[in-house]
Amino acid sequence: MKAEILATGDEIRSGALVDSNSAFIAERLEESGVEVVRHNSVGDDLQILASTLCEISDRVDMVVVTGGLGPTIDDRSAEAAAKAAGVERVFNEEALENVESFFRKFNRPMTPSNRKQALLPEGCKILYNPVGTAPGFSLNIGRCLFFFLPGVPYEMKCMLSGHVVPAMNALQGDAIMHSRVKTISTFGLTESLVGEKVAGVEAVFSGIQLGLRANFPQIQVKLYGREKEATLLDEKLARAGKWAVDRLGQNVISENGETMEAVVGKLLSKRAATIALAESCTGGLMANWLTNVAGSSDYFTFSGVTYSNQAKMDVLGVRPQTLDRYGAVHEKTAREMAEGVRRVAGATFGLSTSGIAGPGGGTDNKPVGTVCIGFSGPEGSYGKQHYFTFGKRLMNKQIFSMAALDMLRKELLKAGG
16 A cells, blocks of 8 residues: 655745654554655645645555644645545534534633634545544545644644554555564764665665664664564564674664663663763753653752853862863863762762863864763773864764763663663
8 A cells, every 4th residue: 555645834835844744654654554655745725735635646545634624714625625526515513523522621612713624525534633623534535545634743643543544454454564664773983884884784684674864963773674474574673683783783872763861761770870960061961861751860860060160160079280280171170070970969970071062162182073071980980082073063062962971871881781
């Protein structure tokens, strides 16, 4: 079964809003054995929208359309669908009840404009929306089955899993092809070098396709597979994944697509250990990443953005002699920062960053992109200097933070975390 995805709305067409819906839908359709062959985007022009629906209907078996189901004048998906299918729009009582029930749930009056959301193509099937005012619907246009969903991501995701995926599975029946994607997260290698290391996977494992995704500052290896038997596919992907991991070595963060912060959090939890951070050049970015993980209160104790030398001395106890002799960006300073924050917080481990994120502030000896990372733990402390060639300040902050967390990850693995 082949499918296309259509994202509607002038804000999508013009680039004012990033279309994250289509990526999510494509991934879910592929997992359900449906081959997504094209992504489309159009604005709110009624004629263009209707003609696009007609064009797509001749190419594929099914389509998921997002957006244009709201109460305003520029929400035209239902009108365009009726035009493309050659039917009238009628007030649908089931759809109207969906809209009214949402307002009753929150004890709010329904505005007259919301009645428009129940004006749908004659003969369509209503897709109940449990989390919003816009009911979706499905409709055949020519030989193609269309699913119309709201553009609000939370509503779309709920209805995709509740209505679209079950309908697709039923349509495919015994002919369903199972699809899987295995994601391996790496750090420390360029995209080209990662590609070289795993380039042979397609030749070794028939039916497995390789993809690379740069998710700065990580590189993700994507292994795609399709089989009629789910068990066989899972086994093949597992073997291909192990093959790739063996070649990538210690640069593998996760074998199932987890983020660095999630992996570090699991390793800390496994050891019942805690972490405290002293951040200078990264400005709290490491703390933000770590605390984005649910349950991080179990292991995250303290973070100090000790940006100035005075803060490094007053809060962390960095010695004035160290700063006078070596400066803020030095392995010895970073080590004392890590030792100080570990002591102040009473944490198992201390981690620090001090560097030059740019675009100014660099010297011949310490150019922009230089960072010193400090580590302190029960077995000792040290500092290490790195240099990265990225000229943009935010990119440097991101890769500095990732390098520091990677240092912590390796220390935890070394200690049996």
